[in-house]
Amino acid sequence: MPDELIRTLIVDGDTRLAEKHGSYVDQIPGFAVIGIVHSGAEALEFVSRGQPHLVLLDFLLPDTTGVEVCRTVRFRGSALDIIAVTSASDLATVRAALSYGIAQYLVKPLSLATFRDRLHRFATAHRQLAATSPHHLSQGEVDRALAVLRPPVAPVVDQPKGVSSTTLDSVVAQLRAETVPASAEDIAAALGVSRATARRYLEHLAVHRLAIRTHRYGRSGRPGNLYRWQGA
Structure with a gap:
């Protein structure tokens, strides 16, 4: 898969969110949305004929659950991501999902930065696996691929009054995604x-x-701050 777009199917019972997540995917290089559906039945039909590489799956669907979709996909013998x-x-849903080999579990709502970070990790893991021997992987190769899929645990810092953990996580994810100081x-x-x-x-x-803080001088000569992530 390293030299082709990752064909992605969006499955979400909320039509507005499905379109939003589709627009997120379209902004990430290396991915292409090949379909957006809103039920488990539509998802299974699409998977059987559309051959996506990846499904972004909501687990609260109008006709079934995401766990049932995962179970059916696996019972059909598919190793689809x-x-x-x-x-x-x-906990029960998360455990069931993991038992059917999902690549990642993202809890709504999530920002574009988080979305981008996790899909980049997914693509990197696939490139690493595709670049290795087609027959046997070393323990180190397996460990490296799995490590890429798991974002680092956010460091524990004192959280003063007025700082929301949700907003802090979003800022961290966005800053990590920036390729130049922001x-x-x-x-x-x-x-x-x-x-x-x-x-x-x-x-x-x-x-x-x-984060590393640096100064930038604007046209007025007044300094402004730029920030670059330096955490793990």
Whole structure:
């Protein structure tokens, strides 16, 4: 799969979210949305004839559950990659999903930065596996591929009053996704928050040495700050 687009099927009972997630995928190089469906029956029919490489699967569908879709896909003998993108977060559902070999489990709502990060990890793991021997993998090759799929655990830092863990996670994911140092304005625009909010969270990361702060001088000669992720 390294030299071709990753053909992706979106399955979500919420038509608005399905279109939103489809637009997210379209913004990520290396992926192509080949279909968007809204029920388990449609998903299984599409998989049988559409040959996607990857399914982004909601687990709360109008006619069945994502677990049932996973079970049917596996019982048909398919090794199709599945990433759960769902608000279902109870332990039983997560365990069942893992037992059917899903690649990742993403809990809604999630930002474009998180979406991009996880799909980049998925693509990297596949490239690594495709570049190895077609017969046998070493333990190190297996470990490296699996490690790529798992994002690093966010470091534990003191969280002052007024700092939301959800917003902090979104800022971290967005900053990690930036390829060049970003300003508070850049992060604010990407996440849909105010510039003041973005700056407060970026400064929080800089204070805890999870982001590097540098200065940029504008046309007025007044300095502005740029931030670059330096955590794990």
